[in-house]
Amino acid sequence: MYEVHDWAKVKELVREGVSKQHIAERLGCSRTTVYRLLSLETPPRYERTPRGSLLEPFQDAIVAMLSDDATAPATVIRQHLQRQGYGGGISILKDYLCEVRPAFLAARDFQRTVYAPGEILQADWWDTGVSVPVGKGATRRAYGMVTTLPFSAAHAVVYAHSQTTADAVPALLGCLTRPGGVPGKLVIDRDSSLALCRRGARPRPVDELAALLGALAMGHIVLPRRAPQSKGGVERSNGYLETSFLPLRAFADLADMQAQSDEWAETTAWPRYHRRLGARVIEALTVERAELAQLPDPLPATDRHLEVRVSRDGFVRVASVDYSMPPGYAQRRVQVRLALHELQIFREGRRVAAHVRSYVPADVVRDPEHMAALREAQAAQRRLRGGEPELPAVDLARYDALVGAPL
Numbered sequence: 001m002y003e004v005h006d007w008a009k010v011k012e013l014v015r016e017g018v019s020k021q022h023i024a025e026r027l028g029c030s031r032t033t034v035y036r037l038l039s040l041e042t043p044p045r046y047e048r049t050p051r052g053s054l055l056e057p058f059q060d061a062i063v064a065m066l067s068d069d070a071t072a073p074a075t076v077i078r079q080h081l082q083r084q085g086y087g088g089g090i091s092i093l094k095d096y097l098c099e100v101r102p103a104f105l106a107a108r109d110f111q112r113t114v115y116a117p118g119e120i121l122q123a124d125w126w127d128t129g130v131s132v133p134v135g136k137g138a139t140r141r142a143y144g145m146v147t148t149l150p151f152s153a154a155h156a157v158v159y160a161h162s163q164t165t166a167d168a169v170p171a172l173l174g175c176l177t178r179p180g181g182v183p184g185k186l187v188i189d190r191d192s193s194l195a196l197c198r199r200g201a202r203p204r205p206v207d208e209l210a211a212l213l214g215a216l217a218m219g220h221i222v223l224p225r226r227a228p229q230s231k232g233g234v235e236r237s238n239g240y241l242e243t244s245f246l247p248l249r250a251f252a253d254l255a256d257m258q259a260q261s262d263e264w265a266e267t268t269a270w271p272r273y274h275r276r277l278g279a280r281v282i283e284a285l286t287v288e289r290a291e292l293a294q295l296p297d298p299l300p301a302t303d304r305h306l307e308v309r310v311s312r313d314g315f316v317r318v319a320s321v322d323y324s325m326p327p328g329y330a331q332r333r334v335q336v337r338l339a340l341h342e343l344q345i346f347r348e349g350r351r352v353a354a355h356v357r358s359y360v361p362a363d364v365v366r367d368p369e370h371m372a373a374l375r376e377a378q379a380a381q382r383r384l385r386g387g388e389p390e391l392p393a394v395d396l397a398r399y400d401a402l403v404g405a406p407l
Helices: 004-015 020-027 031-039 056-068 074-083 090-107 165-177 207-216 228-244 254-269 281-289 368-385 397-403
Strands: 120-135 138-149 154-160 185-188 219-222 304-309 315-318 321-324 333-338 342-347 350-356
Touching: 004 020, 004 031, 020 031, 056 074, 056 090, 074 090, 120 165, 120 228, 120 254, 138 165, 138 228, 138 254, 154 165, 154 228, 154 254, 154 281, 165 207, 185 228, 207 219, 228 254, 304 315, 315 333, 321 350, 321 368
Parallel strands: 120 185, 185 219
Antiparallel strands: 120 138, 138 154, 304 333, 315 321, 333 342, 342 350
16 A cells, blocks of 8 residues: 555655656655656555445344344344354444344234134144153153134143154144044144254254145145244143142043043043133134144054164063064064054064063063063074984884784
């Protein structure tokens, strides 16, 4: 960058008749620089090239984050932007957020939403906070997959002992069979058992849930993060269950809990008067059932498929529980179909064993027929290890006598 002093000195020396070569030597620059300074009509001055804000390349990312959570603090947003290459400070980010955040907050103003009959079904896990017996003195926490039809406020719940995809998919199908039809779309949050959320990609249902929705011809909506108001119907159902179903109840096991819950829904929850509806829930559900699509017959398969190896002692381990097998399958690979309440074992397409599913940690489930056959097989092996059986000497003379041969 040329300075104004250089430009003035060049002008002075030229006026004095000094050659451009000598001027360059005195100023310690090239003759090209001298020519450039002489070509300037006005004194040189520093002019900063206008640049866009450091935030401009990241404005779309900021909009996306505010769409997910309009109240996200600037510090958190800056951390996410830094991973994308943002090198600016926190002050300009705060100034920009002060300009754009109010528009997103205004969009979050709550209003009453009206749904058409059969339009959507909201689903969510419910942590009951209750542990129920599972046998052999053990207990396990009970969770409920709760669904609600917002138009009629009718809910359904299926209970499980964990919140995995293997539990969520059959539980959702069970919730659909209770009202008896398929709504247009399923609304879920970003729970890892239901939705697959990857950075830079649009969230979508996990493969097992997508297969079920495809079989039911049912659409889906995956909600943005921290948006419980978008599924307020099922959130209210969870609260209703906690305050009206659970108090003063005891449960012998998960099946008993499910039976009591279904009976309570049909005799208490559905017949109740709902102020928003101006009618009983069952009356609105009758209207909504007319808009639901029919469930396919047979119902889609939701069992979890596994492939495991049989142990040397004739057991297969599934979900930390050992199940017995008939003799002859040790060290072989078998296929397992795991449902909420049962387990089936197949070998090359043929079912070889079936058990009631156990939720007792580290349990060992034995079929009496398997154990009896196993004892017989072990006894036969012991006899073989003891050596060849001793046979009495054969008197060949009696065969000669039978055919009349001379002795």
